[in-house]
Amino acid sequence: MSEDVAPAMAAAAAPPMTLQQAIDHLVANEPAFALTEITLNGVRYKAFRNCPDTVAALLSQSRGAQDNGAADYLVYGVERWTFDAFTDEVDRVAEALQSQCGLAPGDRVAIAMRNYPEMLVLTLAAASIGAVVVFMNAWWTATELDYALHDSGPAVVFADGPRRAAIASLPQHARRTLVGVRDGEEGAAMTYSDLRDQGRAGGLRAVTLGPDDDFAIMYSSGTTGSPKGVVQTHRAAISAVYSWLMQAALAPLVAPPGPDDPPVLRPSALVTTPLFHVTALYPLFLLSLPAGAKIILMHKWDANDAIRVIKQEQVTRFLGVPTQSADLLEALETSGQDLPSLRFMGAGGAKRPAAQVASLAARFPRAVVATGWGMTETCALGIGMGGEDYILRPDAAGRLHPPVQELRITDDDGNEVPTGEIGEITVKSPAVMRCYLNQPDATAETLRDGWLLTGDLGCIDAEGFVTILDRKKNIIIRGGENIACLDVEGALHRHPDVIEACAFAVPDDRLGEVVGAALHLRAGAHLTASQIAEFLQGTVAHYKIPEKIWCQHDALPRASTEKTDRRAIRARCLGLNT
Structure with missing residues (x-):
């Protein structure tokens, strides 16, 4: 998170603290971030001692941060609500x-x-x-x-x-x-x-x-093809919100404001991504309550309209998928305008292209350009970084957000691998989901002794920076939307001319990834991407429809297990070295 949502209690320190010193300082001296240990289902977790028990309590306890209820809180077009x-x-x-x-x-x-x-x-x-x-x-x-x-x-x-x-x-x-x-x-x-x-x-x-009662169910695509209902508790939601609140309090301790820094503005967040996803719901909406922030909703994403709204409402916080940052950058360059109120330019839902980082940092010198990684299964809490750390490591995901999370990089047997080696990213915290709705087997496969197996492959360096390299799960992330390959393949297989299909991610400069598919067609059949799109219209959501297809009349390549060799097919279609 960024200093734009730092609570007043986090006073700047001089000289600057190291990150660990700042964490220790807040945990020891700030009651909101005091820690305890709890046991859930026989597993011990670090947890916030003094946070609200429920989301309803979070709302009622946030009135003081919102000017005792008098502050403008919610804006939608010409409609406005005080808190x-x-x-x-x-x-x-x-x-x-x-x-x-x-x-x-x-x-x-x-x-x-x-x-x-x-x-x-x-x-x-x-x-x-x-x-x-x-x-x-x-x-x-x-x-x-x-x-x-x-x-x-x-x-x-x-x-x-x-x-x-x-x-x-x-x-x-x-x-x-x-x-x-x-x-x-x-x-x-x-x-x-x-x-x-x-x-x-x-x-x-x-x-x-109670804190361990269910708060919400959000659906996340998985490799089974059908969406999984991720069950999130009140404790999980509050743990995530307070972790981000602490990131904001850490910022001025690690990098104290200088005399030439821009003036402090009331935190104000523009919501540009769907609230049915964790990126908008948790680090924007629910965080806004204790942070004393204003929330502005856009009816539909439009970069030029976003510029108008940011100027009008003095928006300090922009958090969207990378394509929206790119759209905003292009619109500003075309119009010659500036957005001096922005203090935070975050990306979530998909990885931001590394080349975009320096451009954003140059265009928004008053803002912390940041990236984040989280999951529906973690209430969006996870890894992140911003500012100089991000500029120096544009391909990395960042460091684990303290203080209640733990992270391991493990091999297929669950053993932690040495620093610098590739393994599966696993995390543990009270922010992790309770279960997958109605799917006990999937829950048991993903949650083991409190540890969430994320399915993402990565490595961690000696300074704690994590780089995500690949995904075990066959998931395509198109502009922040998770798409299960098997979901796409199931729809493609309904076409009478398709014998077999293999979906995979195709790199895209704007959306990060789009859906591609290799098709084994019946003899004499010919299909185009537009014909496939027309066939799938109304069958699957529009963002799941393949934008690139490769057709052949031979069987698709298979691995030694006789399963379709997705990696080899993708490499061949995209002209990559296998």
Whole structure:
């Protein structure tokens, strides 16, 4: 994280401290970051001693950081909420969920919509009554929505227009309450506006809720082809948020501000990525609460509009996929404008091209250009770095965010490998998921004695900087969206002319990676990328459709195990040395 969200309690120190000295100083002297040990399922973890127990408690305890509720907190176009107005709406919607929808602790509430203010309200309202939020990918097709609805079994679904129409077309939709939001309210039997207006401020019934109760379910693509529901607890969410809050407090201790540094501005974050992903939900939205930050939502990504909003709202924090940083850089160069308020330029969801780092640092001299690595399974907490460290190591992922995480690089037998050698990145912390929903075998394969096997291969140097080299999982990351190769291949195999298919990542300057596929076609058949796209339209989400295809009438290469040799196929198609 960056100094733009540093709490007032983190006073600058002189002379500069080393990172470890700063960590030790905060842990010993700052009550918010004091540590303890906890035991979960027989596993010992480092944990924050004094953090809120639940997300609802995080909200209520953040009022002081938000100018005792008077500060502008949420902005969407011309709509604005103070923090008190926002929490009042949260309370009223929470009461309506209890009284009008009959929800109780443990019930699930699905949210299927683009980044609307109602999504933030509903997340906290559900958390306030002990319900579990199920985040539905707004880019999914009706078939994909149907899968997640059956998998998670929500009692109530809140959906905007396109998602409400898709869900209403499903044969089993009548078994759950479908509530229209924004453009989904017209013609809906139940609407968000009605629930909000019927909710009674101060009428919320108290519920018993603990830190290890479930907070949310987010879906993450896996190598099985079907999305996995990642179950995140309140403790996991709070552990991630407080870890980032601490990164902000560390910054002025390690690099004390100088007399020529830009003025300190109120932290203000522009949300440009979907809130149904961890990158926007945790280090932007939930972190904004205790950090005293303002949140601005964009209706749709547009670099020129982003420039306008950043200027108008004095945005200090920009965190998006690398393609958005590149778009912003190009728009600024074209328009000749500047964004002096920016103090942090982060990238998440996909690896930023190394060549982009120096360009961003030169264009935004007042901002810390940063990168981060995390997973849905870790509530986005993981590895990161910024500033000079990143400029010197643009290919690396960064160092482990302290203080509650542990990291190992291990071989296939789970043994830690020596420094500098390649192995699987494994992490352990209270921010790690509880389980994969309804998938005990997948959970057991991924979580072992509290350690999360990430499936990413990397190495760590003597200074603690981690470089991610490859992925064990066959995942394509297109502009921050995880795509399972088997998911794409399953859709391709439905085409009558496709005998077998192999999907893989194709490098792309703008999106990082796009989907490519090698196809074994029936004799005499010929297919183009546009024909494949037309065939797959409506079957899988648009971002999963291959943009590059290679066709042949011979069988695809196989390894000694008789499995399709994905690595060799990709290398041959892309003209790489095997």
